Amino acid sequence: MISNKTIGRLSLYRRLLKDVINDNQRNIYSHELAGLAGATAAQVRRDIMNIGYSGNPNRGYDARELATSIGNFLDHPDGQRAALLGVGNLGRALLAFFSGRRPKLSIDAAFDIDPKKFGRVIHGCHCYSTEDLATVIPEKNISIGIITVPANEAQKACDNLVRIGIHGILNFAPVPLKIPSNVYVEDIDMTMSLEKVAYFARTATSGGK
Amino acid sequence: MISNKTIGRLSLYRRLLKDVINDNQRNIYSHELAGLAGATAAQVRRDIMNIGYSGNPNRGYDARELATSIGNFLDHPDGQRAALLGVGNLGRALLAFFSGRRPKLSIDAAFDIDPKKFGRVIHGCHCYSTEDLATVIPEKNISIGIITVPANEAQKACDNLVRIGIHGILNFAPVPLKIPSNVYVEDIDMTMSLEKVAYFARTATSGGK
DNA sequence: TGTTGTGAATCTCTTCACAGCT
């Protein structure tokens, strides 16, 4: 079983490898990738070991092969699609941010309760009424939910997603969601992050992490 | 020394305690707070122990006192101010999100390179030219930077902040920043988070974390 | 009885260190 932390770093390595490949660099050593990622060489080697890819003691890793191996590991062969719930300031920013970024992972529908938004296309994404959730999500074969509704509506949004059979949720609302154990939630708690920065900025010389 | 993870949870506990206090609940047990926070009772007790606050074996913790203790621990007595670099979609969403949220922690200046934005006030925050960074930041006594510029400009933005003497940075750009060891960076890597969700949504029954 | 506070045990993640390879 592969850990949450390793998955996160693999995602980062792949992104860094794309730049390396674009610069026409063929091979990369664990310590080079570690330098780019802010990790240690041993960490990089172990992460790569975990997905079963092997380098060469002389030339390090083949950048292109490694990126492909990570892709095979992280991506679903048919791709995966996400729905965004809550087309406010943050929701729209995310639609812009993720638009066309990864072919195997796209936001394919947005939902809101405000009728003025129904039918609009925002950064290439069609906006539906929340009432259509149960029909649009299976129809578009969506397997991931992104919650950007206000805090007081987040649990309801989550419950709706879970009821339809969504197993993965990215939650931007600053409240812990109650979910059954077969659903994975990743929280992005910006308030918490900012308060951490404030704390460690004070305690000065290199606080935690 | 208190850990990064503990600081994060304390921030969360405080937010949850506000709701509890608003509901006129006087006392709270570690297992109740744990339930709200999605943690264990032992975890909550240890975190609270770390900041030196004590409960009562009969009544648990005094909600109001505990919230105050966490505040004394997390907040700077004079408050702290942040600057946001990069007034794009995400930057504007953050200005809206954090506007007036916490009195002791506010975004007091925004910076961009686009002259059309200079002088505008966005969600209550004045927008300056990036060239004015070195004058506005000391003037407003800002100690925290928030980076929402495009990936290829993030390191430059970071370097500018560090040069002016900023010790804490919240980084939304999807690149690891190179910083001296006396600066604390908290990364919010939305791409990584979404890819994690995609992965664990597949491997189904409660992947990692 | 049911809670807190906490030493000790456990679990998880990271780093060390080196054999084996090219």
Next chain:
DNA sequence: AGCTGTGAAGAGATTCACAACA
């Protein structure tokens, strides 16, 4: 000589389990 792959050690975080207490 300098790298990878990896067992083993180490560090860090969480949970257990129970004495002390109201």
